[in-house]
Amino acid sequence: MEATSLLKPTLHIEVAVNPRRANEVNLAQLRDEVRQWLINAFSTVQVGIDTSAELGVTRLKDIVDCVEIADYTGPPAKLGHNYYDLQSVSLDIQTYVLKQETPHNPRRTIDQTSTSSSEPQQTRILPLPNTAIKHDWNTLVYDDALPARLLRYLVRMLTLLKDPNLNPTTFNWNRLALLHGSPGSGKSTLSRALAQKLSIRLADTFPTATLVEINTNSLLSKYFGESGKLIGTAFENIFAMAQDPNTLICVVMDEVETIASSRERSTSGSECGDGLRATNQLLTALDRLRQKPNVIVLCTSNLITAIDQAFLDRVDIKQMIPSPSPAAIYDIFRSCLNELVRSSLVDVATNFANPTPAPPAPVKATKRTKTRATAAAAAAAPSSSDPWTVLESPEIPIYSEMLVRFATRPQSQGRRLWEIAQRCYGFSGRTLRRLPILGLAMYTWGGSVSLDDAVLALEKAVEQELEVKRAKRDGMEMGCE
């Protein structure tokens, strides 16, 4: 039996409440209103879409900033392409108010034991959900809905053990997850984004939430024997914060191998006993935190082989974060180029001078169906009555649309971008997000830059990056000879 068939088909809707109106609204009533509005306005919806643009002049328009069809959990949907029939699913509607991180209220620090202002902060705390990380989730592109799957595991992990009828000591759950993978694959961004999503998705269980980011490097003290103590104090503070059972504490520990390095290696003589003490202290602290059902610890590492076995044994979810596939690379480049268009750094009007006709877009809509995809397709479809109609969308099309509409048009921007994406397989997300702007900086000289120019500049930046990789590989091969 497929695991997904065990899940009740549910659409998760996330509603951002306007912070200025948050004190006036009854949230339970607001959830009902949104549910009713969705059912009346749409027959099918697509996951990943913010539907708030369709609110029109309803009362909701003044109260909410975003109504996102955030996720679907359940058996594979019949409609495909991430479309769901609203009549066949339950709606799980969560409301949230984004907290501000203003310059006057920077991330609070705890455990600021260092006296020198030049020493880095050991721990930073941020109330969740927060504007500072509001875009993180949507900037990440992975195959197989990896972030959504991870989120679902974590939600279940946190809710199952809250069941009052369950004796938690029967199970060994540490609520500890490890994201590992090569540098720049998005592990840190994903950890913070998961914390943000958890705070929204679990708002019924935990009305407040806090992100605690531990700077593992700063916990390694230059004074011999101090590291263990610093780790102990940092976790002591987290334990104190977790006394309120209504507050979800999401601890993010980046580069965890720094303080959870293999004790075998420490005792083999190459490393000092301070590392060993640090690892021991961390394991003890984690065992103590286990008693707190409102704490979840998300760790990242790009050196999993260096991590202590006893630490790995405590990890409930170990998830490899892969480098993006060509289709994901296409989407990353597409989002970067479309952002350049949105910000007017790239001028699409220049392209309109010589539009190349595209075949009509496949319009896939049912009665009352409104989605961003169908709206974009409608905008891109040619109209015979308007002499100024743009025949190709001013934006780069999404991957599936590119395959359908532009596969046979090698000169179209979408098709060219796909060619480039396939050559970048193996690049990290960090490199991929840099290349479009690097290309623009290196190969264009101000004035009006068309989308064609931007794609060409990206092509050149990619070629240069491949050149560097080839030179590095050749150098390594020569070194081996």
Ligand SMILES: Nc1ncnc2c1ncn2[C@@H]1O[C@H](COP(=O)(O)OP(=O)(O)OP(=O)(O)O)[C@@H](O)[C@H]1O
């Ligand atoms: N799959 C991806 N999709 C989109 N953007 C990505 C992806 N992976 C990484 N990025 C982008 O790359 C940048 C670096 O990501 P991040 O710092 O989270 O990587 P990391 O895995 O923690 O790296 P490191 O191992 O060096 O700490 C971020 O701007 C992030 O948005």
Ligand SMILES: [Mg+2]
């Ligand atoms: Mg990182």
